[in-house]
Amino acid sequence: MKNIYSILILLFFCNLTNAQDKEVDFNTAIKSHIKKYNIQSDIAHENKETEKAQVLFDSLVANHLVGTKFEDFKFKSFGVKNVKLSSYNKPVFILTYASWCIPSKGEIPALNKLAQKYAKNVKFIILFWDKKFKVKDIARKFNHNIAVCYANESYKNDATIVSNLKHTLGFPTSYFLDQNLRVVNIKRGGAQPPSKSSYVKAYTMNYNAFREGLGSLLIEKNISNEQLTTN
Template sequence: MFTILLFASTFLAYSQDNKVYFNDALSQHLKPYVKKSNLAFENKDYELAEILFDSLLANHLLNTFIPNLKLPKVSGGNLETDDIKNPFLLITKTTWDFPVEKEIEAINTIAEAYRDQVEIIVLYWGTKKNVKKITGNYNRYVTITYIDETENLSNSIIKTYKHSFGAPACFFVSSTKQLMALDKKFSLFSFDMDQTKQAYAYTENHIKELIFLFEEFKKSLLTDRQ
């Protein structure tokens, strides 16, 4: 019995230590990707640039584990991602992004429709004061967080989630805290489209594509909204 317990504990410890974390994978593979990507952009080979990103994502980042993120909430207190039981969508934005009401409305619709099944978190890069000014129209189903880059408390988060991919970007994380999708050009709205119904539909469909990208969510997610 002792031998069995020893083997089991050793196996569990090895399994936990063997986890590949997003930050570590990024540190290992980002530099060569950036070098090749910059060269592709210099040569105006935008197709190659996209291929390079897709390769980085598919071969090194997908299914890696997201370490706990401690994010200050605009409403007060902190959000810790390890405490979230459901899959979550982390949308990163900047305070100088022009706030589009139809985009916010579409995010609100998704957050309410899939409440208690998928958490929607919007992370703004900026001061609490500036974030508060532009986020008043999000509903209670969307968690608004912020990182003040003038403070030095969250350097690792800034480096990993902003400096590596810019903003806006979107990270879809499973309930096991594994990265399932990453959209580094998460443009929810375009000014050349109709700024009412079309903008709303585009945003809503874009988020749904991410959520329903995987079979497990297609089968398990239910909503009382059409």
């Protein structure tokens, strides 16, 4: 009887461990929780409770999305070939945009500088929710260390990408993935400096905001110890 009891306990803990080890994919997690989040977030924004809206977003990310497995998406690119996330074998930073969503002052130069500095350690991807011809001009503003991609509902094989990313967390949104495509963190775009900010201040704010996010993927010296340049 004692042996049977011991076996039952062992089986219980084995099943519990298997359940805990079972990997949850990002698509499933976002679909399970996005409806409730959207309702609460809409109410917060209607009441102009900006801080509460941010807390709701951070809670969704921390409690339900961090640790989930991203689908191995394949993005259409302006480069020589399309971008498949698993092909890089290193952490990935994805920032979603749209041609009608103008980046803040200093945002693109800050991204270019960070990509130049950390390209060996992290793959930088800018993903526009647009058709190719609408993105062509702005794509030239990003340096060669950044893969500029695009996705649209009308393009073949883009429906899943649009559904799980654009139609859930919107844009601009930053996704920080480890080399196994597990979500390490998700943040809203850049720093959004005041419109009257000087270029240097806006650049610095964006640089630090994106660098903070990259810190979840990198172990590096503090940004305050780095030499800030606008080149």
